[in-house]
Amino acid sequence: MSSNRGAAVRFESVQKSYDGETLVVKNLNLDIARGEFLTMLGPSGSGKTTCLMMLAGFEPATHGEIFLNDHPINNVPPHKRGIGMVFQNYALFPHMTVAENLAFPLQVRGMDKSEQERRIKRALEMVELGAFGSRRPAQLSGGQQQRVAVARALVFDPELVLMDEPLGALDKQLREQMQYEIKHIHESLGVTVVYVTHDQTEALTMSDRVAVFNDGVIQQLSPPEALYEEPQNSFVAQFIGENNKLSGEVAALNGKQCMVRLDDGSELLADAVNVGGVGSRTTISLRPERIEVVPTDQQENQVEGLVEELIYLGDHIRVRMKVAGNDEFIVKVRNRGQRWDLQEGQMRKIGWSAKDCKALDAVS
Amino acid sequence: MSSTTTTQTGLPSDGVMRAADGTPLKRSLARALRREKLRSFLLILPLLAFITITFIAPIADMLFRSVENGMVEETIPRTVEALKSWDATSGELPDEAVFEAFHADFVEAFKNKTHTRLGLRLNYEQPGMSGLFRKSGRRATNLEPPYKEGFIDIDEDWGALETWQVIKRASPPLTDGYFLAAVDAERTADGIQMKPEKERIYLFLFWRTLFLSIVITLSCLVLGYPIAYLLANLPLRTSNVLMILVLLPFWTSLLVRTSAWKVLLQQQGVINDTLVWIGLIDDAHRLTMINNQTGTIIAMTHILLPFMILPLFSVMKTISPSYVRAAKSLGANDWTAFWRVYFPQSVPGIGAGAILVFILAIGYYITPELVGGTSGIFISNRIAYHISTSLNWGLAAALGAILLGLVMLLFYVYDRIVGIDNVKLG
Ligand SMILES: Nc1ncnc2c1ncn2[C@@H]1O[C@H](COP(=O)(O)OP(=O)(O)O)[C@@H](O)[C@H]1O
Ligand SMILES: [Mg+2]
Numbered sequence: 001m002s003s004n005r006g007a008a009v010r011f012e013s014v015q016k017s018y019d020g021e022t023l024v025v026k027n028l029n030l031d032i033a034r035g036e037f038l039t040m041l042g043p044s045g046s047g048k049t050t051c052l053m054m055l056a057g058f059e060p061a062t063h064g065e066i067f068l069n070d071h072p073i074n075n076v077p078p079h080k081r082g083i084g085m086v087f088q089n090y091a092l093f094p095h096m097t098v099a100e101n102l103a104f105p106l107q108v109r110g111m112d113k114s115e116q117e118r119r120i121k122r123a124l125e126m127v128e129l130g131a132f133g134s135r136r137p138a139q140l141s142g143g144q145q146q147r148v149a150v151a152r153a154l155v156f157d158p159e160l161v162l163m164d165e166p167l168g169a170l171d172k173q174l175r176e177q178m179q180y181e182i183k184h185i186h187e188s189l190g191v192t193v194v195y196v197t198h199d200q201t202e203a204l205t206m207s208d209r210v211a212v213f214n215d216g217v218i219q220q221l222s223p224p225e226a227l228y229e230e231p232q233n234s235f236v237a238q239f240i241g242e243n244n245k246l247s248g249e250v251a252a253l254n255g256k257q258c259m260v261r262l263d264d265g266s267e268l269l270a271d272a273v274n275v276g277g278v279g280s281r282t283t284i285s286l287r288p289e290r291i292e293v294v295p296t297d298q299q300e301n302q303v304e305g306l307v308e309e310l311i312y313l314g315d316h317i318r319v320r321m322k323v324a325g326n327d328e329f330i331v332k333v334r335n336r337g338q339r340w341d342l343q344e345g346q347m348r349k350i351g352w353s354a355k356d357c358k359a360l361d362a363v364s
Numbered sequence: 365m366s367s368t369t370t371t372q373t374g375l376p377s378d379g380v381m382r383a384a385d386g387t388p389l390k391r392s393l394a395r396a397l398r399r400e401k402l403r404s405f406l407l408i409l410p411l412l413a414f415i416t417i418t419f420i421a422p423i424a425d426m427l428f429r430s431v432e433n434g435m436v437e438e439t440i441p442r443t444v445e446a447l448k449s450w451d452a453t454s455g456e457l458p459d460e461a462v463f464e465a466f467h468a469d470f471v472e473a474f475k476n477k478t479h480t481r482l483g484l485r486l487n488y489e490q491p492g493m494s495g496l497f498r499k500s501g502r503r504a505t506n507l508e509p510p511y512k513e514g515f516i517d518i519d520e521d522w523g524a525l526e527t528w529q530v531i532k533r534a535s536p537p538l539t540d541g542y543f544l545a546a547v548d549a550e551r552t553a554d555g556i557q558m559k560p561e562k563e564r565i566y567l568f569l570f571w572r573t574l575f576l577s578i579v580i581t582l583s584c585l586v587l588g589y590p591i592a593y594l595l596a597n598l599p600l601r602t603s604n605v606l607m608i609l610v611l612l613p614f615w616t617s618l619l620v621r622t623s624a625w626k627v628l629l630q631q632q633g634v635i636n637d638t639l640v641w642i643g644l645i646d647d648a649h650r651l652t653m654i655n656n657q658t659g660t661i662i663a664m665t666h667i668l669l670p671f672m673i674l675p676l677f678s679v680m681k682t683i684s685p686s687y688v689r690a691a692k693s694l695g696a697n698d699w700t701a702f703w704r705v706y707f708p709q710s711v712p713g714i715g716a717g718a719i720l721v722f723i724l725a726i727g728y729y730i731t732p733e734l735v736g737g738t739s740g741i742f743i744s745n746r747i748a749y750h751i752s753t754s755l756n757w758g759l760a761a762a763l764g765a766i767l768l769g770l771v772m773l774l775f776y777v778y779d780r781i782v783g784i785d786n787v788k789l790g
Contacts, residue, residue, distance in 0.1 A: 058689055078692040079701075091690035095708045104704070105694035156695065 006070070007031040008160060008192040009055065014064035016050050016216075024050050026216040028064070032194060034159075037186050039195045041203040042213030043239070048196045051213075052162050055194065057081050068160070079108075084153035084161040084191075088168050090145045092137035098124070098148050099133035105156040123155040126185060143174045150182065160192045167202065179206055200240050204228070212236050233274055234360045237285035244291075244329050246284040247362065250275050258359050260284055262324040269300040269354035274361050281362035286352060288330040293319070293340050295351025302351040305329065307344055317342070321350070423768070430761035433539035436531070439482045440469035444535040452529045462528075463511035471505045488756060489541060490530045496521050542762035566746065566763065570770070573743045576660060577725035581672075583665045584721045585714065588672035592713070595673070596680035610673050618667065622734045625663040629654040629735070655737030663735045668724055672717035679713030715782050723771060743767060 009032040016025035025047045032038045040048040053059040055066060057078030065072050073081060093101050099120055106116040124130050127147035137145055146166060153161050166182075167175045183206050186193050197203055203210045204224040212219045212227065212235070219239075220232045231237035238245070248262040250272075258272035260282055268284060275282045295302050305323040316332050319342060323329040331350060333340060342348075381389035437444050442465035450458045473479040483497025500518050507514035515522035533551060534541070541551065548564035549556055558564065591610065595603045613621060628634045636650045645651065653659055683706060691701035729744040736742070743763060750760035778784070 056689075056693055058692075077697075078689070079695050079697050081693075082695070083693060085690065085693040087686045087690055089684065089686060091684065091686040093687060093690075093705055093709075104691070104696070108695045108697075108700055152694065 006034070007067070008034040008036070008069060009194065010067040010070075011051070011055075012065045012067065014051075014054065014061045014066060016047070016054060016059065017062045023062075024216050025054075028216075028218065030211060030218065030221070032192060034192055035190050037183070037193045037195065037206060037208045039197060039203040039207040039210045040213055041197055041200060041210050041239075042219075044198055046213040047216040048198075048213050049164055052164050052194065052196055056083055056085055056162055082156075082158050082160075084156070084158035086149045086153045086161065086163040086166045088165045090137070090149040090166075092145055092148055092152070094137055097134050097136055098129070098140070101137070101148060102133075102152050102155050105152065109156060119155055123151040126154070127151045127181070142170055143178065146170060146178060147181075150185065154185070154189065154191070158191065160194070162194045162196075164196045165198065166195075167197075167199075175202070182206065204240075212239060214239070230273070231285060231358065231360065234283050234285065234363045237358065237360060238363075242288050242330065242332075244286045244288060244323075244326070245363070246286070246324055246326060246329075248282060248284065248324075250278050250280050250282055250359070253278055257354060258282075260359055264324045266303055266324060268303075268357065270357045270359040271355055273358045275359045282359045283361065283363050284357050285360050286357040288318075288332040289316075289334070290356035291331045291350055291352045293331060293333055293342065293348065293350055295349060298353065299351035300354040301357065302349055304347055305350055307342060307346045307348055310342055310344055321348075323350070426761045426764050428761075429757055430542050430765045431538045431540065432758065433534065433541070434537050435482065435485050436535045437537055439473050439478050440466065440531075442466070443469050443531070447528070447532045447535065450528070450532065452532050455525065457512070457523060457525065458528050460510055460512050463515060464509070466515075467504070467507055467511045470500070474501065474505050486530055486534055488545070488759070489534050490526065492521070493527070493530065496527070539758075542758040543766070545759050546762040546766055566743070569741075569743045569746055570766070573726055573767075574770075576657065576664075576740070576742070577722050579661055580664045580668060580725045581718050581722045583661065584669050584672040585718060587665065588669055588676055588717065589710075589714075592673045592676035592680055595677050596683070597685070607677075610670055613667065613670060618730060619734075621667065622663055622731050625659070625666070625735055626654060629659055629662065654735050655740070657736070657740040659735035659737065660732045660740035660742075663731050664725060664728060667731060668721045671720045671724060675716035675720060676710065676713040679716070680710055683709045711782075715778075719775070719778060722774075726771060727767065 009030075011028045011030040014025060014028040015023055017023050028051065040051060042048055050059060054061050057073070057076065061074060065074055067073065068076075068081065068083075092098075093104065096104070102120045102123055103116050106119060111119075120133065121130070124133055127150055129144060129147055129151070132140065132144065132148075137148065140148065146169075149166065150163075153163075163182075167178050170178060179202055182193075182195075195203075195206065204227070207224060209221060209223055210227055211221045214235050220227060220236045222230070222232075227236065227240050231240065234245070237243045246262055246268070248260045248268070250258050251261040251267060252259040253272060253275070256272055258270055258275055260268050260270055262268065262284075270284050292299065303323055305321040307319060307321055308327060309320040311318040311320075314335065316334050319331040319333055320327070321329045321331060333342070383389050383392045385392075443462060446462040446465040447458060450462060470479060473482065479497050479501070480494070483494040486493035486497070496519055500515070500522075503518050504515065507518075521527050544550055544556060546566050548559050548567050550559055551557075591606075595606055595610070598606065626633075630636070631650045631652060631654075633654075635653065636645075639645045640647050640650065653662065687705050687709065688701045691705040692698075696704065726742075727744055728742060729748055732740055732742045733745050733748070736745070744767075747760045747763045747767075750756045750763070
């Protein structure tokens with residue numbers, strides 16, 4: 001790991017257990033580059049908050065070391081780490097006005113009055129709340145409180161800002177707007193951001209890289225496109241976007257490609273991403289929009305399926321089919337004005353390219 | 365078709381909104397609300413009756429008793445009437461007509477056996493009056509005119525100007541005498557004056573009650589705050605166990621607990637014995653920790669501590685730990701995070717706890733009585749004395765009324781300074 005000198009944050013074999021019996025974080029190794037927007041994405045309980053708390057200094061790591069700009073910080077108390085933090089419930093001090101909230105980190109650093117005022121003004125303008133300095137947090141809407149929390153975490157110019165599901169309490173429209181604003185602030189200030197969410201859209205739209213967490217382990221660490229296009233295992237394929245699963249056995253392995261024999265006997269050609277040797281179980285992962293209901297000759301994989309249900313959704317039609325024993329098989333047919341003559345109860349040949357389906361680890 | 369249109373829009377041609385059955389909307393709304401009000405009134409009626417009988421009525425009665433003085437006029441109505449024309453400052457005794465009226469009243473009072481009660485009442489105004497009335501008894505009823513000489517013959521005090529001044533002063537149906545006595549003042553021939561220095565007790569007692577109550581409130585706060593903090597920040601299971609310990613004092617009778625303090629604190633008690641045994645003090649200089657102010661403060665702090673801890677706890681429970689974390693992440697050390705972020709948010713709990721403990725302390729009776737000795741007793745002990753021993757209910761009522769007024773005044777001041785909205789009881 002020492003090859004990665006210069007990382008803003010480095011987790012080195014970090015483990016965490018609260019009760020001494022189970023590991024909530026299992027052997028975490030993670031480098032975060034300076035200025036990067038890294039998102040920890042995962043289902044609830046997967047250990048994201050715990051990682052953030054260890055980084056902020058509120059929870060000690062049970063094992064391993066965390067580095068901040070190459071300095072080990074396990075023994076540095078939270079208030080000396082200089083990390084800005086945005087909490088899920090914002091944690092704005094209710095007995096202080098917005099300006100006092102923003103002044104707090106500056107006062108404890110002993111900054112002089114005029115400099116404080118200058119910075120508060122700048123921070124409030126950054127989040128477009130210039131006129132709200134004298135209000136109490138309770139007099140602000142959820143979205144405004146959110147902005148104040150962001151401004152407070154940034155007002156003392158930290159190099160690193162942590163955000164733990166900061167948009168979780170907002171409604172959808174506001175959330176999308178804030179995603180954009182946070183991203184914008186990140187780009188203009190160049191701070192390093194570690195962002196925690198369980199919302200995949202949020203992760204995909206905002207991040208430079210996403211670390212997908214499950215069960216205390218990073219399942220995959222990639223830029224957003226790679227996460228969707230090249231999932232490394234079944235969990236990631238399943239967690240990010242919509243996905244069809246077909247399980248079978250590796251019949252032949254040929255470099256990067258493999259032949260998979262499904263449980264009903266049909267054979268498919270797939271990218272061998274994460275498979276054992278010939279004869280081992282595997283799960284094929286396939287995005288619904290990559291399947292054609294009128295297959296062309298270029299598509300290596302062509303199977304018969306039973307159309308079970310058609311749902312008209314305007315820009316596309318969702319077709320639920322029964323394929324190789326899986327009756328949750330979804331096909332998205334783009335609505336380009338053609339009539340494909342789809343009918344419920346129809347047996348139909350569908351097809352997709354080998355590069356669009358990935359052979360991953362077997363799931364039960 | 366046109367009539368249905370009007371009901372649908374709700375605005376018929378005459379401009380009055382109507383409900384579905386045609387009654388004006390305002391009237392049917394008022395009727396619905398009235399029914400609701402009546403129902404809520406009926407729901408609180410039993411409690412209202414209970415409170416009126418057991419709380420409001422006794423307080424009103426107490427306030428009335430503190431100024432009530434009907435007895436003199438009831439017992440000797442003719443005398444009171446006759447004395448009206450007598451000038452108390454003239455320096456001369458009332459004339460024969462007054463004595464005649466007094467004789468007639470006295471005969472009747474003697475027959476009803478109310479003359480000694482009157483004597484007792486007048487004795488509050490001037491010591492010796494009770495004896496005078498009792499002594500005069502039967503002999504006065506047998507007097508023949510001229511009554512003036514007859515009365516003076518029985519006791520020369522009947523010829524004293526002061527006696528008649530006292531009777532005249534005590535004859536109006538309302539008196540301020542009890543209130544004057546309650547603030548160590550008296551009405552003399554030269555108007556209202558403070559009593560002689562060595563007879564004053566009540567003002568001092570009020571002051572001591574206030575002072576000790578404040579000391580007790582502060583010591584409850586100092587001892588209770590850390591406990592409440594601990595309770596609010598421990599995991600639920602541990603904090604529940606500790607909470608039971610906090611409430612433990614409520615499980616034993618107040619009397620038992622207070623007696624336990626006696627056993628612990630007395631000169632031959634456990635604490636002194638231990639201190640002597642480990643050699644911290646020598647046998648001749650055992651600490652006096654009971655039957656004085658120290659005893660009262662220690663025992664009452666112990667008894668009232670839960671009333672401080674509970675409101676503090678319930679407020680602290682609502683302060684999310686993320687505030688302190690936020691403060692630390694912003695660069696505050698432990699103390700700054702506590703003092704600038706946590707403490708201000710716990711102030712409503714301090715307000716509630718302090719006011720609860722203070723109000724309970726200021727009216728406390730049993731503990732000061734048992735462990736306070738003479739230097740640690742409260743005004744309530746004096747009130748109890750007048751109610752059950754000296755039977756001077758008027759004075760007891762006046763003292764009680766002043767105490768009530770004092771508490772309300774402090775409450776008002778507290779509201780101005782802290783703000784009653786800042787008090788949170790749960
Ligand atoms: N303070 C704590 N004490 C004990 N267990 C905890 C504590 N905080 C979190 N956990 C446990 O650790 C696991 C991971 O929690 P967390 O890091 O909050 O997950 P996430 O933020 O991904 O939802 C969960 O199983 C949770 O129950
Ligand atoms: Mg979390």
